[in-house]
Amino acid sequence: MQPTETFFSGFSPNDLWFLGEAALRTLWISLLAISCGSLMGIIFGWMLSVSRVGGFILAPLLDIFRSVPLIIQLVLFYNFAPMIGLRLDAFGAGLIVLIFYTSANVAYVARGGIEAVGQSMRRAARSLGMTYWQDMRYVVWPIGLRAVFPAWVGVALGVMKDSALVSVLGYIELLKASQILITRTQETILILAIAGAFYFALSYPISLFASRLEERWNQ
Amino acid sequence: MIEIRGLHKSFGDLQVLKGIDLNVENGEVLSVIGASGSGKSTLLYCINGLEPIQQGRILVDDVDVHAGETDLNTVRQNLGMVFQQWNSFPHLTVLENVALAPKIVRKFSKADALEIAEKQLRHVGLGDKLSNYPSALSGGQQQRLAIARALAMEPNYMLFDEATSALDPELVGEVLDTMRLLAEEGMTMICVTHEMGFAREVSDRVAFFHQGVIDEINPPEEFFTAPKSEHLQKFLAKVK
Amino acid sequence: MFKALPELLQAALLTLEVAALSMILGVLIGLGLSLIRIHMKGPLMWLATAWVELARNTPALLQLFFFGFGLGAFGIHFSPYLIVLMGLSFNNAGYLAENFRGGFGAVPDTQIRAARSLGMTAFQTYTRIIIPQVLRIVYYPMTNQMVWAVLMSSLGMLVGFRELSGETQFFASRTFRIFEYFAVTAVIYYIIVKIILGISRLLAMRLFRY
Numbered sequence: 128m129q130p131t132e133t134f135f136s137g138f139s140p141n142d143l144w145f146l147g148e149a150a151l152r153t154l155w156i157s158l159l160a161i162s163c164g165s166l167m168g169i170i171f172g173w174m175l176s177v178s179r180v181g182g183f184i185l186a187p188l189l190d191i192f193r194s195v196p197l198i199i200q201l202v203l204f205y206n207f208a209p210m211i212g213l214r215l216d217a218f219g220a221g222l223i224v225l226i227f228y229t230s231a232n233v234a235y236v237a238r239g240g241i242e243a244v245g246q247s248m249r250r251a252a253r254s255l256g257m258t259y260w261q262d263m264r265y266v267v268w269p270i271g272l273r274a275v276f277p278a279w280v281g282v283a284l285g286v287m288k289d290s291a292l293v294s295v296l297g298y299i300e301l302l303k304a305s306q307i308l309i310t311r312t313q314e315t316i317l318i319l320a321i322a323g324a325f326y327f328a329l330s331y332p333i334s335l336f337a338s339r340l341e342e343r344w345n346q
Numbered sequence: 347m348i349e350i351r352g353l354h355k356s357f358g359d360l361q362v363l364k365g366i367d368l369n370v371e372n373g374e375v376l377s378v379i380g381a382s383g384s385g386k387s388t389l390l391y392c393i394n395g396l397e398p399i400q401q402g403r404i405l406v407d408d409v410d411v412h413a414g415e416t417d418l419n420t421v422r423q424n425l426g427m428v429f430q431q432w433n434s435f436p437h438l439t440v441l442e443n444v445a446l447a448p449k450i451v452r453k454f455s456k457a458d459a460l461e462i463a464e465k466q467l468r469h470v471g472l473g474d475k476l477s478n479y480p481s482a483l484s485g486g487q488q489q490r491l492a493i494a495r496a497l498a499m500e501p502n503y504m505l506f507d508e509a510t511s512a513l514d515p516e517l518v519g520e521v522l523d524t525m526r527l528l529a530e531e532g533m534t535m536i537c538v539t540h541e542m543g544f545a546r547e548v549s550d551r552v553a554f555f556h557q558g559v560i561d562e563i564n565p566p567e568e569f570f571t572a573p574k575s576e577h578l579q580k581f582l583a584k585v586k
Numbered sequence: 587m588f589k590a591l592p593e594l595l596q597a598a599l600l601t602l603e604v605a606a607l608s609m610i611l612g613v614l615i616g617l618g619l620s621l622i623r624i625h626m627k628g629p630l631m632w633l634a635t636a637w638v639e640l641a642r643n644t645p646a647l648l649q650l651f652f653f654g655f656g657l658g659a660f661g662i663h664f665s666p667y668l669i670v671l672m673g674l675s676f677n678n679a680g681y682l683a684e685n686f687r688g689g690f691g692a693v694p695d696t697q698i699r700a701a702r703s704l705g706m707t708a709f710q711t712y713t714r715i716i717i718p719q720v721l722r723i724v725y726y727p728m729t730n731q732m733v734w735a736v737l738m739s740s741l742g743m744l745v746g747f748r749e750l751s752g753e754t755q756f757f758a759s760r761t762f763r764i765f766e767y768f769a770v771t772a773v774i775y776y777i778i779v780k781i782i783l784g785i786s787r788l789l790a791m792r793l794f795r796y
Contacts, residue, residue: 194779196740251433315659330643
């Protein structure tokens with residue numbers, strides 16, 4: 128047992144475990160935000176592409192999420208929620224903000240995907256007798272997806288990295304955990320490097336994979 | 347039979363079709379020629395409902411294409427269309443390209459759809475390319491793929507919108523040969539084209555479009571050797 | 587609360603200053619990094635690649651912490667302003683380098699051949715033919731990066747930098763009117779971003795008339 132007068136203690140295997148747990152929580156909130164946000168974003172993107180009026184109303188709203196720093200959005204929503212009777216903890220508030228943030232970004236990606244398919248291709252599909260939704264499902268979706276997959280991966284990875292900001296609300300994800308450990312162990316470089324390595328190990332291979340896929344689809 | 351009565355079509359303020367009256371009988375091959383912008387392609391898009399019309403009626407097998415209660419998707423099953431840009435679906439193999447619509451639109455079983463697809467692909471001479479992707483095919487082959495894809499729906503009518511205009515010269519022949527084959531088999535065809543040779547040799551009638559109306563329409567012999575309209579005479583002189 | 591508006595706007599200017607400076611640095615460094623990656627081999631190329639990939643695959647906040655606490659562990663302390671400037675520049679350089687690399691790649695080699703066969707020197711080719719075309723391609727991503735820099739500067743709040751967010755935090759924590767202050771700040775950011783995008787569009791119309 129260490130004497131209680133010591134305020135700083137060295138970096139121990141327990142701490143690695145602590146970081147690992149926090150890393151999982153980063154992953155968890157990111158995956159939830161990305162999946163829900165992408166689904167919503169696809170719907171928004173479709174709405175943007177299909178109606179000029181809808182786009183007129185929807186676009187400025189979505190832009191709010193893209194024009195205000197994420198940290199401000201988080202603090203704002205966390206303090207706003209009680210005002211409308213929502214009792215949210217850091218995770219809940221953070222997740223909701225991340226979902227809307229993701230959906231706003233995915234919306235533009237999705238719209239780009241739909242527009243990438245081109246009117247000519249869609250006319251060909253419709254003149255074969257396909258309904259609007261058959262065209263969407265069998266032609267626009269596969270072709271559009273291939274066109275914007277790398278952009279979508281970029282958005283997803285961005286959300287994963289930005290999830291670090293939910294720590295300002297108190298959610299103990301990886302970066303917050305790192306800060307806690309640094310304060311205790313003073314092993315700044317080591318811990319930041321480990322945290323950085325984690326993010327890197329997740330982000331780099333995925334973006335590499337996405338560009339390989341893109342190459343394969345393009346030939 | 348396709349009947350067109352008093353067809354008027356505008357894009358915003360621009361009037362493109364200014365009163366078209368036309369009948370296309372079963373088995374007839376009608377070629378449509380004219381300068382760019384004279385409304386030829388637009389006519390085809392009006393026939394299969396890809397474009398709305400402002401005035402007039404279009405009847406395909408006695409079905410009013412633009413009536414409110416008409417299901418356009420059903421009408422289009424009977425009208426095969428081949429575009430200037432072949433628009434092959436890049437994410438599907440050649441065979442899947444052709445089999446897709448029969449399966450999801452006509453609701454054939456997967457096996458039947460594949461059978462029909464293969465039959466039509468052999469019909470146009472692509473029997474050896476079934477498992478290739480369109481990107482591996484030449485423009486001429488992709489256009490024949492588009493023809494097979496339209497034929498697989500077993501339409502009564504085929505509409506060709508400048509099907510060879512985007513092709514390199516040496517690839518034009520194979521597509522024209524396919525179209526010739528269809529004509530000989532008795533398919534009813536409306537071909538918007540710049541290929542005068544084809545129009546002359548294969549059509550039953552040739553129509554000349556000028557500024558949104560049919561200026562002259564006659565069997566090819568009369569049309570090319572004794573044009574009555576002044577505009578047509580000028581046009582033919584330019585393309586000689 | 588609106589008495590604090592002048593201070594907030596002053597801090598907003600600080601935000602813009604830091605973002606703009608970090609963009610300038612980011613463009614210069616990023617250009618260098620991309621050219622190194624395109625034309626050179628060996629350790630310099632690997633260093634450039636490492637910079638770019640680290641900047642793009644780790645959170646911006648982490649990068650800020652490195653410049654703040656990381657260097658601090660070595661006894662090197664910078665003012666919050668400099669920490670944010672360095673962090674943003676590091677990040678910008680990485681992303682812009684990748685944009686530039688794509689831009690250079692998108693200009694066909696045939697352009698170089700055409701220019702050289704007209705007798706232009708390498709320098710003339712680059713400055714008059716290649717770079718203007720690259721600029722067209724990377725203009726939109728660069729605008730996005732500028733917006734990104736403005737939004738990212740808000741992280742300064744976490745390292746003690748009194749730019750717009752930091753200043754807001756200062757007032758909010760003193761008066762406990764967190765929601766009001768941050769709401770006003772959100773509006774200010776929104777307007778700033780819209781202005782940047784508007785100016786960018788106008789500039790584009792001027793620059794790219796071909």
